[in-house]
Amino acid sequence: MLAAARELQIPLLAVILLGGCAAKAWRAWRSHSVTEGMGPTGLFPVHMRRPIMLAVFVTELGLGLGLIITASKIGAGPPTSHGLPATIVRAGSTLFFLIATGALNEMRQRRPAAGCGCFGELSGTPVGLRPIARSGLLCVAAAATIGLPPLRMPSSATTAEMWLAVLAFELSLIAFLSPELGEILVRLGYSEPCELRRLPVERTMAALHASSPWRRYAGQISSAAPIDVWREGCWRFVVYAGVARGRRVDIVFAVYLQPRRPVIRAAVLDAYTDEVLGLAETRESAAIR
Amino acid sequence: MRHLADFPRWYGDVTESTGPARFARRSLLKAAVLGQPDEPEYPPLGTGVDAAWAATRALVYTVTGRILDVSPHILVLGTAWGEQRFLLDPATQAWRGGPTAPAALRRGDHAIARRRYPGGPVVDRIWAEVGRVTGTIAEREGPAALLVDEGPAKGRKLVIIGAEAGGRIQVRFPRLEPGYLIDVIGVKHDGYLQALIPATSQPPYPADHPPTPPLVSGHVPDPVSGTAVWHEPGEEPEDLLGLAYPALDPETSCEHAGFAPQECSGDPHATGPGCVRLPYLSVGSLLWLRNDCAERTRQLPVTSCGATARLFCDRCVTCGTSRKGRIADLTMATFVELGGILEAGCFNATMTIGG
Numbered sequence: 001m002l003a004a005a006r007e008l009q010i011p012l013l014a015v016i017l018l019g020g021c022a023a024k025a026w027r028a029w030r031s032h033s034v035t036e037g038m039g040p041t042g043l044f045p046v047h048m049r050r051p052i053m054l055a056v057f058v059t060e061l062g063l064g065l066g067l068i069i070t071a072s073k074i075g076a077g078p079p080t081s082h083g084l085p086a087t088i089v090r091a092g093s094t095l096f097f098l099i100a101t102g103a104l105n106e107m108r109q110r111r112p113a114a115g116c117g118c119f120g121e122l123s124g125t126p127v128g129l130r131p132i133a134r135s136g137l138l139c140v141a142a143a144a145t146i147g148l149p150p151l152r153m154p155s156s157a158t159t160a161e162m163w164l165a166v167l168a169f170e171l172s173l174i175a176f177l178s179p180e181l182g183e184i185l186v187r188l189g190y191s192e193p194c195e196l197r198r199l200p201v202e203r204t205m206a207a208l209h210a211s212s213p214w215r216r217y218a219g220q221i222s223s224a225a226p227i228d229v230w231r232e233g234c235w236r237f238v239v240y241a242g243v244a245r246g247r248r249v250d251i252v253f254a255v256y257l258q259p260r261r262p263v264i265r266a267a268v269l270d271a272y273t274d275e276v277l278g279l280a281e282t283r284e285s286a287a288i289r
Numbered sequence: 290m291r292h293l294a295d296f297p298r299w300y301g302d303v304t305e306s307t308g309p310a311r312f313a314r315r316s317l318l319k320a321a322v323l324g325q326p327d328e329p330e331y332p333p334l335g336t337g338v339d340a341a342w343a344a345t346r347a348l349v350y351t352v353t354g355r356i357l358d359v360s361p362h363i364l365v366l367g368t369a370w371g372e373q374r375f376l377l378d379p380a381t382q383a384w385r386g387g388p389t390a391p392a393a394l395r396r397g398d399h400a401i402a403r404r405r406y407p408g409g410p411v412v413d414r415i416w417a418e419v420g421r422v423t424g425t426i427a428e429r430e431g432p433a434a435l436l437v438d439e440g441p442a443k444g445r446k447l448v449i450i451g452a453e454a455g456g457r458i459q460v461r462f463p464r465l466e467p468g469y470l471i472d473v474i475g476v477k478h479d480g481y482l483q484a485l486i487p488a489t490s491q492p493p494y495p496a497d498h499p500p501t502p503p504l505v506s507g508h509v510p511d512p513v514s515g516t517a518v519w520h521e522p523g524e525e526p527e528d529l530l531g532l533a534y535p536a537l538d539p540e541t542s543c544e545h546a547g548f549a550p551q552e553c554s555g556d557p558h559a560t561g562p563g564c565v566r567l568p569y570l571s572v573g574s575l576l577w578l579r580n581d582c583a584e585r586t587r588q589l590p591v592t593s594c595g596a597t598a599r600l601f602c603d604r605c606v607t608c609g610t611s612r613k614g615r616i617a618d619l620t621m622a623t624f625v626e627l628g629g630i631l632e633a634g635c636f637n638a639t640m641t642i643g644g
Contacts, residue, residue: 195568230571231538267322
């Protein structure tokens with residue numbers, strides 16, 4: 001059981017290191033700035049942040065690849081024989097996570113509002129105890145791999161089940177200690193609120209022209225195109241010039257900005273006195289009040 | 290390529306000739322159709338009324354004009370409404386590139402002053418020839434001359450950094466290179482701004498790559514807090530009460546394709562929503578803005594496009610530390626009216642959009 005748990009740490013640590021490296025690279029590429037939102041590097045003077053961030057990036061990449069390469073017979077084994085490269089990589093990983101734990105703890109005290117940047121833009125929430133504990137856990141996991149023989153496939157179904165059980169438990173623990181998981185779930189299920197949603201005017205006009213308020217007032221409209229169109233939050237307003245009972249009027253339509261079956265209201269105002277002469281709305285309007 | 294003339298006439302800003310009355314009427318039409326009166330502090334403007342003129346009547350603290358005469362006790366300003374006299378007392382503070390005695394101000398200077406009490410005769414503060422340039426560095430000419438792009442609407446301005454201010458500005462703006470942002474306050478001269486004060490710290494990212502804002506869960510919070518800054522009048526009336534809003538509807542306002550000239554570098558409209566997510570509004574929308582430092586609140590109309598404000602993810606520290614991001618770019622008169630100190634560059638603000 002213990003041996004299975006130790007063996008499992010090597011691929012797990014490699015995936016975490018390479019994942020962190022890729023997330024940082026993605027953020028740097030998107031922001032065109034290596035140091036943007038990169039956590040503990042903010043503790044250092046400005047001129048040192050870029051080289052330190054590059055060093056962290058290269059270290060993560062090197063350790064992640066090193067763990068994979070030395071996991072097989074090529075570099076594994078007791079440190080006294082041919083396993084020296086594996087021992088160096090695994091000891092390096094232990095040291096890396098030990099330093100990370102200390103740096104995050106320091107950051108929590110000195111820059112409490114900043115995110116850890118461990119997984120790029122997913123790690124924007126202020127550093128709490130959970131990321132520090134996660135880093136400590138990974139440090140212990142890396143230490144446990146030192147001296148392991150070369151990895152091999154499970155010899156029996158029972159061993160494979162044990163591997164899976166340990167993997168599930170450890171992934172659950174890491175997920176619990178990762179504030180990034182909440183951010184990922186939010187992004188997966190995200191739907192932009194109507195006040196932030198871009199919706200072309202053409203779609204608004206199409207919905208308006210198919211609505212009952214439009215049919216009711218179309219006969220009074222005298223201008224071929226709207227005389228004003230504007231938007232406020234979730235509503236887009238369309239104004240037409242018109243004539244009703246011999247008076248010049250403004251016919252204003254309010255269209256709720258949702259892709260399908262939008263609520264539409266209409267009002268007719270005297271163009272000179274602003275007196276409201278008529279109101280109309282679609283049946284769904286009550287839901288928006 | 291599309292030209293301005295290709296667009297229907299409902300695209301535009303408050304400076305266009307047919308604009309003001311039409312934009313002011315929007316709140317009335319909105320209230321009629323949605324049944325939500327905006328309860329404006331000043332009466333809605335009717336058709337044919339000069340909206341800009343009427344709006345200036347709402348300025349109760351601020352007065353702008355050219356200095357005709359100044360002594361230790363009297364300030365005479367030539368304003369749009371004629372010659373006006375104001376009393377100065379020993380507590381009156383003046384600024385012209387730095388703190389100075391009111392009597393040291395020069396005749397002919399353009400000045401903006403704040404009354405001590407609404408409509409009162411005593412002036413509390415006077416700023417002379419104050420200017421500001423906010424935007425993306427387009428070109429650097431030598432160690433101290435910068436050409437700054439303020440966006441498609443405002444164009445480019447020349448900034449000269451004086452030797453006495455070079456160190457101060459370089460500390461806050463370490464990358465005075467094309468593509469990076471700058472925001473400086475100083476003294477206006479013919480054709481350029483003499484930069485004297487850094488208005489913020491330089492963001493570390495290039496202007497065309499501001500950070501992505503966090504996703505909004507549910508609806509955008511209302512009210513929203515952040516930083517309020519100011520801009521020079523440009524082509525707007527100098528007494529205009531209003532603000533440039535950072536998130537105008539991209540479909541019907543200044544962001545619409547075709548407005549940005551091709552030579553414009555770092556078009557703020559093409560850089561995403563910036564670091565604060567704000568509901569889309571239009572010119573003419575009314576909102577309430579509170580200066581959290583002076584505890585002064587006014588209802589203000591959106592008068593122009595403030596997309597450049599989206600590029601800055603800074604905080605204001607005038608009184609405590611504000612939330613990150615610029616939520617309003619006020620006209621100079623509005624900033625002073627709400628109790629802001631122009632040379633400070635910003636105040637902590639709370640904006641209420643509902644209504």
